Amino acid sequence: MKDKVCMVTGANSGIGFAAAKGLAERGAAVVMVCRNRERGEEARQEIVRQTGNERIELLLCDLSSLRSVRDLSEAFRARWDRLDVLVNNAGGLFDRPQTSADGFELTFAVNYLAPFLLTHLLLDRLQASDNGRIVNVASVMQAKTLDLDAAIVPQAPYSGFSAYRTAKLAVIMATYFMAGRLADSGIAVNALHPGVIYTPQSTRGVPGFLRPLAKLFMSPPERGARLILQLAASPEAGASSGKYYAGSRAVSTVPVSYDSRLQRELYERSLQWTGLPEDAIVLD
Incomplete structure (x- = not known):
C-alpha cells in the first residue's frame, strides 16, 4: 500500500482510528477526516508516532453539513489528484430527534447523506486509481422497510436505533446500486458490518456503570478494522463489488435491500437531497 492514497472518515477514534493506523502501517498515505481539529491532530500525531509513517494528513469536516462535505472534497482535490481507497466510516447514533444544518433527520444526514455526497464528489479521483475502492461501514442493524419520505425527517415517537437502522439500510442499498452503475469503471464498492465493537459511540445507550462490563463482551476497535483493511488492501477484494x-x-442483507426499484428511487432522491446532478456518475 505504500504508493496508495487513502481517506478514512471519523479517523480520530474507535474503528476509524484503527483503520487509519492499519493503512499507515502498510505504508499508505492516509487522509484522516475528523470533526474536531484538536482531537484529530492528536490522533494524527499518535499514528505517526506508532507507525513511523509521516504521510498522514488531517482534514476537517462536519458530516452533518453538506456544505462542509463539499469543502472537504475541495480541500482534498486541491492536494491530491488520485484516491485509491475511500473508507466511509464516520457515523452517529443520537438519543433525541434532531435535524441537520440542511434540515434532514440528523442520523440519516450523518450516516447516509454525507458519505453519499462525498463519494460522488470524489469519483473522478477514485477512477484515477488503477483500482479505486469504496468501503462503506454499514451494520447488521438494518431496517426491514424503507419509507423515503419518513427517512429524512424525525419521526414521533423518536427512536435513535430505528433511525440508525434506516440509515444503514440506505447505505447498503446505495452500495448495491452504485456497484451496478460503476461496473465498468474499475472502482469497487462494498459494504461491511465491522462486528460488535466497543467504542464510545456503540455504548451511548449503555448506562455508565455497565460500560466496563460491556467492554468484556465486545471486541476492540482493532478487530473491527480488520475487515475494513481486508476490503481496502487485499487483491481479492479489489475484484469484488x-x-x-x-x-x-460476503453475506446476505434484509430482503428489501435487494429491491431494485427502491434502490433506484433512493438513489435518485439522494441526488436531489444532496444537490447532485442527475448524471452524477459519468466517468470517462
Whole structure:
C-alpha cells in the first residue's frame, strides 16, 4: 500500500482510528477526516508516532453539513489528484430527534447523506486509481422497510436505533446500486458490518456503570478494522463489488435491500437531497 492514497472518515477514534493506523502501517498515505481539529491532530500525531509513517494528513469536516462535505472534497482535490481507497466510516447514533444544518433527520444526514455526497464528489479521483475502492461501514442493524419520505425527517415517537437502522439500510442499498452503475469503471464498492465493537459511540445507550462490563463482551476497535483493511488492501477484494461483508465473508442483507426499484428511487432522491446532478456518475 505504500504508493496508495487513502481517506478514512471519523479517523480520530474507535474503528476509524484503527483503520487509519492499519493503512499507515502498510505504508499508505492516509487522509484522516475528523470533526474536531484538536482531537484529530492528536490522533494524527499518535499514528505517526506508532507507525513511523509521516504521510498522514488531517482534514476537517462536519458530516452533518453538506456544505462542509463539499469543502472537504475541495480541500482534498486541491492536494491530491488520485484516491485509491475511500473508507466511509464516520457515523452517529443520537438519543433525541434532531435535524441537520440542511434540515434532514440528523442520523440519516450523518450516516447516509454525507458519505453519499462525498463519494460522488470524489469519483473522478477514485477512477484515477488503477483500482479505486469504496468501503462503506454499514451494520447488521438494518431496517426491514424503507419509507423515503419518513427517512429524512424525525419521526414521533423518536427512536435513535430505528433511525440508525434506516440509515444503514440506505447505505447498503446505495452500495448495491452504485456497484451496478460503476461496473465498468474499475472502482469497487462494498459494504461491511465491522462486528460488535466497543467504542464510545456503540455504548451511548449503555448506562455508565455497565460500560466496563460491556467492554468484556465486545471486541476492540482493532478487530473491527480488520475487515475494513481486508476490503481496502487485499487483491481479492479489489475484484469484488456490490457485496456486503460480515465476519470476513460476503453475506446476505434484509430482503428489501435487494429491491431494485427502491434502490433506484433512493438513489435518485439522494441526488436531489444532496444537490447532485442527475448524471452524477459519468466517468470517462
